[in-house]
Amino acid sequence: MATHSNLPLSVVKIGGNVVDKPEALTSFLHDFHQLKGRKLLVHGGGVLASKMAERLGITTKMVNGRRVTDAETLQLVTMVYAGWINKSIVAQLQQIGCNAIGLSGVDGNAIPSARRNPEPIDFGFVGDPITRKMDGELITTLLEKEIVPVFCAITHDGNGSLLNTNADTVASSLAISLSKQYRTTLYYCFEKEGVLRDVNDSESLIPLINRETFAQLREQGVIADGMIPKLDNSFSAIQEGVSEVMILHARNLLQKRGTMLIG
Amino acid sequence: MATHSNLPLSVVKIGGNVVDKPEALTSFLHDFHQLKGRKLLVHGGGVLASKMAERLGITTKMVNGRRVTDAETLQLVTMVYAGWINKSIVAQLQQIGCNAIGLSGVDGNAIPSARRNPEPIDFGFVGDPITRKMDGELITTLLEKEIVPVFCAITHDGNGSLLNTNADTVASSLAISLSKQYRTTLYYCFEKEGVLRDVNDSESLIPLINRETFAQLREQGVIADGMIPKLDNSFSAIQEGVSEVMILHARNLLQKRGTMLIG
Numbered sequence: 001m002a003t004h005s006n007l008p009l010s011v012v013k014i015g016g017n018v019v020d021k022p023e024a025l026t027s028f029l030h031d032f033h034q035l036k037g038r039k040l041l042v043h044g045g046g047v048l049a050s051k052m053a054e055r056l057g058i059t060t061k062m063v064n065g066r067r068v069t070d071a072e073t074l075q076l077v078t079m080v081y082a083g084w085i086n087k088s089i090v091a092q093l094q095q096i097g098c099n100a101i102g103l104s105g106v107d108g109n110a111i112p113s114a115r116r117n118p119e120p121i122d123f124g125f126v127g128d129p130i131t132r133k134m135d136g137e138l139i140t141t142l143l144e145k146e147i148v149p150v151f152c153a154i155t156h157d158g159n160g161s162l163l164n165t166n167a168d169t170v171a172s173s174l175a176i177s178l179s180k181q182y183r184t185t186l187y188y189c190f191e192k193e194g195v196l197r198d199v200n201d202s203e204s205l206i207p208l209i210n211r212e213t214f215a216q217l218r219e220q221g222v223i224a225d226g227m228i229p230k231l232d233n234s235f236s237a238i239q240e241g242v243s244e245v246m247i248l249h250a251r252n253l254l255q256k257r258g259t260m261l262i263g
Numbered sequence: 264m265a266t267h268s269n270l271p272l273s274v275v276k277i278g279g280n281v282v283d284k285p286e287a288l289t290s291f292l293h294d295f296h297q298l299k300g301r302k303l304l305v306h307g308g309g310v311l312a313s314k315m316a317e318r319l320g321i322t323t324k325m326v327n328g329r330r331v332t333d334a335e336t337l338q339l340v341t342m343v344y345a346g347w348i349n350k351s352i353v354a355q356l357q358q359i360g361c362n363a364i365g366l367s368g369v370d371g372n373a374i375p376s377a378r379r380n381p382e383p384i385d386f387g388f389v390g391d392p393i394t395r396k397m398d399g400e401l402i403t404t405l406l407e408k409e410i411v412p413v414f415c416a417i418t419h420d421g422n423g424s425l426l427n428t429n430a431d432t433v434a435s436s437l438a439i440s441l442s443k444q445y446r447t448t449l450y451y452c453f454e455k456e457g458v459l460r461d462v463n464d465s466e467s468l469i470p471l472i473n474r475e476t477f478a479q480l481r482e483q484g485v486i487a488d489g490m491i492p493k494l495d496n497s498f499s500a501i502q503e504g505v506s507e508v509m510i511l512h513a514r515n516l517l518q519k520r521g522t523m524l525i526g
Contacts (some may be wrong), residue, residue, distance in 0.1 A: 052395050056315075084346065087370075088425065102369070106353045162354050
């Protein structure tokens with residue numbers, strides 16, 4: 001396949017907290033549309049799936065504090081993420097002149113994935129992308145036609161099963177696989193300013209972290225909890241070819257203001 | 264755009280009655296995969312949307328015997344058609360080696376549509392494809408990459424609203440718009456052998472109908488009820504460039520056995 005390794009590509013992940021707020025989402029989508037160059041969007045789920053589950057009387061099964069995706073839950077999250085949320089976002093982007101196309105990982109086999117090992121605990125229809133199997137061909141074709149892919153975090157195992165997948169991981173696996181063809185920046189947009197020294201102080205933003213300072217901050221306990229897997233994931237992506245990762249507030253996408261992670 | 268006017272294209276529509284039966288659907292998808300040459304699939308909805316509506320306590324509003332798609336119903340049908348049914352079909356096709364991609368009319372603006380006039384009766388978020396605005400560019404790009412588009416019958420108005428659309432009309436508008444580039448055959452697959460002289464006698468298949476014999480059969484009352492709009496729709500498609508239309512049982516797709524409509 002032709003490479004476009006000098007061409008920049010933005011892989012932007014937007015969290016469920018923003019997807020849930022109509023005004024914040026609309027404002028974000030306008031900014032996303034303004035973003036220059038080749039780009040793609042990955043969106044999280046938001047609370048609609050939980051609300052629907054409640055209305056349908058589907059109870060969330062938990063094992064060791066982690067959610068299990070049984071057949072009924074898989075159907076529900078596929079309806080909500082790949083159906084309503086994905087198509088609503090695409091309709092909004094089309095309205096403002098952005099030629100978006102809504103996809104899941106099963107479409108064009110864009111994200112071949114593997115179901116998690118059911119031993120010792122079976123989490124059901126949950127899986128992880130197999131980055132080395134992602135050829136990026138469909139996505140590259142779309143990007144070169146100036147079509148903007150919008151991915152939900154539903155993938156498949158190639159044996160007929162859809163799989164519920166972590167949206168951060170979908171974004172990083174897309175960024176990694178496309179970094180063979182493009183100079184790729186991965187943006188994690190969420191509801192905080194970036195990585196903060198003090199989670200209660202939005203002024204305490206750490207503007208730049210490299211692998212060394214990450215190790216130090218982690219040792220000092222400054223980076224903890226949910227931020228550790230996000231940064232682990234980010235540094236893996238950088239190791240596998242992504243040029244840089246930005247962690248930032250959804251409203252700061254265009255200014256690129258937040259925490260920049262480099263190798 | 265380049266034309267491929269000597270290349271055949273099959274536009275296949277599968278009805279909700281087949282979508283609802285897992286074994287019939289699987290068998291149909293195997294046949295569809297065997298179909299030679301460029302092809303795309305359009306699927307109907309089936310009963311899942313009604314079942315979900317019941318479980319969610321969404322009541323179907325009817326005006327003059329026709330269903331109204333309010334905001335809640337639009338969300339529901341988008342979840343079911345564009346989410347679960349579309350992605351399940353694509354996962355099955357991928358499993359058997361068919362590189363399918365699931366789309367709705369909003370994706371890549373494949374099917375620009377117009378909301379139905381709310382006067383005298385407002386049927387809500389319901390619309391019809393604007394065939395002259397369908398450029399077929401995205402679909403042609405996919406077909407020439409040997410990717411098989413699978414469409415649900417959700418479209419959009421370009422102003423941010425998704426629209427519930429008749430699946431037969433989605434299929435005929437796709438066939439018409441693509442007949443500029445391809446020699447197009449439109450297949451309506453359903454649960455009957457084709458157009459029957461006697462609806463209770465599956466042996467009474469009428470193998471060939473042209474515009475003249477259609478007028479006669481209609482006058483004689485042989486073709487009545489739901490079959491009239493289907494045939495009207497089909498002859499319009501032929502008038503607008505589609506080479507032929509087949510109306511046939513889903514199990515007879517490969518044998519092409521059913522009723523053939525020609526100009």
